[in-house]
Amino acid sequence: MTVLEKFQNGDKRALSKIISFIENRQDGYRELLGKLYSKCGHAIRIGVTGPPGAGKSTLVNGLLHQFLKANKKVGVIAVDPSSPFTGGALLGDRVRMNEFPLDGDIYFRSMATRGASGGLTAATNNVLVAMDAFGFDVTIVETVGVGQVELDIIDACDTVVVTLVPESGDAVQAMKAGLMEIADVFAVNKADRPNSDRIVTDLRSALEFKAHDEHTWMIPVIPTVAIEKKNIEELFEKILEHIAFIKANGNFETHRQLQIEKKIIAILKNRFEKEIVDKLASQVDFAQTIEAIYKGNADPYAVAGDLYNEYSKDIGS
Ligand SMILES: Nc1nc2c(ncn2[C@@H]2O[C@H](COP(=O)(O)OP(=O)(O)OP(=O)(O)O)[C@@H](O)[C@H]2O)c(=O)[nH]1
Ligand SMILES: [Mg+2]
Known part of the structure; x- marks a missing residue:
């Protein structure tokens, strides 16, 4: 059997090989991606972004349990922030790998970006295509929200969860950082810490001020304690609600088509x-x-x- 046939039979090792092949842009990767494109379009894409150490991976972990309960297969991409502060993608992966069996419905991949320049957005999108074609129902991308590249990656997602912590400052800072524009759902994580109510209230009232009517998605602000799995179910439900909302108003389709145009x-x-x-x-x-x-x-x-x-x-x- 060829690697592609194994891939089509649901072999995760073949998936890993195909992802590496695409990531390394080996000879013939474009033709391979072309074939995969025709098989994708099924998986929803969720982006989880936020400052280093905000608890993104812990939140994703909690969401994975929710998706498993709903019998969904999920592929996760951790975009290594190449940050000297964290450098934790590999360790993070290892910890989570232990929790979810290799032959189960969850698959992890971290993007080897350390030292790499450019092309990260394309590489991440291509990996999403491979995961989609493989048959995942959901794909999740975790990035540290720092630069334009990360914003571009997140922009390709249907639903974006911006993770903040009580120390992140206030709504004005979130607005300045452009987070109001990219967020579909805010998770204020580490809500076990003092003053977490303040940023929650602050964000909510700032969002109220944004022009809206009954056709506008009202960005929810959810306080979470990821390490205690507190409010994760609510976060999960808001994500599904957002997907349903954009599917109903046509934005899902428009946004996907815009992504295709950008890709060409x-x-x-x-x-x-x-x-x-x-x-x-x-x-x-x-x-x-x-x-x-x-x-x-x-x-x-x-x-x-x-x-x-x-x-x-x-x-x-
Ligand atoms: N107190 C508290 N700590 C938390 C919570 N969620 C996560 N943490 C801790 O915060 C640290 C960072 O969590 P991660 O999930 O790795 O954060 P991250 O945003 O993925 O980090 P990077 O990927 O390195 O940017 C870990 O030590 C977690 O145990 C929470 O709700 N409350
Ligand atoms: Mg992480």
């Missing part, structure tokens, strides 16, 4: 960029050009303009 553009950009860079590197003597610009005999706009004109002629032919 990303593939094109990637291929053009690579082609152009390769061509320039083989044909242009940059040293001479740089020297000329440095000496004031040319300017970078004119040089880039000439190169652009020359190359776009080629594309048109």
